Amino acid sequence: MAAFTTMMNKLIFARDKVLLTFSNALKTAEKAEYLDEFTALEEGLEKNLQKRQQITQLFTKGYLDPAVYAQQNDELLNASARIIAEKDAIIAKISGGSRQKEALEDILHYTSGASMVTEFDEDLFTRFVYRVIVYSRTEIGFEMKCGPVFRERI
Structure with a gap:
């Protein structure tokens, strides 16, 4: 797959401008951004x-009608379930960020000493690429395990 080979060569060549810049951006968007939201939840x-x-x-104590109590209790239980789902989503984002950072460290390590790729390497592909996105007959995107999507013309 020539597009993958080309993309990897671009990453090796432009490691400092692409991958290190992305790494610095990830570090500034640490888990602290979710702390306030999590606390509010x-x-x-x-x-x-x-x-x-x-x-x-x-x-x-008999001050509330059973129907009113049931309605209000159901509303509060539904709101509670929504809040718990939002908390779970934040936890998933944080743990997903950890996997993303590990994948980024892996590709940074690889590109620091790699020579240009001359032919398709399936192990390399599965190591760094999460999935391939087809935009058109002439353009695809490689969604990397570390997060970004790199578009390539084919």
């Missing part, structure tokens, strides 16, 4: 729990 979950406890107390 935790607070929302805590408030949700407090509201559920309050309506349960009002219901047990």
Whole structure:
């Protein structure tokens, strides 16, 4: 696959401008950006729990109609499930970022001492490429395991 060979040669040649720049950008977008959002979700979950406890107390004392209690409790449970799903999504982003960094370190290490690629190497392909995206008959993209997509004409 000539397009892959060409793309790898470009990465080897332009390692400093492409891969190191991408690495620096990843480092500045660390997990701290998710910390505030995660904390807000935790607070929302805590408030949700407090509201559920309050309506349960009002219901047990007879101040709330069973239908109103059921409706409000269901709404709070649904909101709680949404918050938990958002927290799980943040955790997935953070762990995905770790895999991305490992893949980036791997390709940085490879390109630091590699000579130009002369023929297709399946092991190299599976090591660095997550998937191939076909844009048209003349253009494809290589989605790298480290994150970026590199377009190549074929």
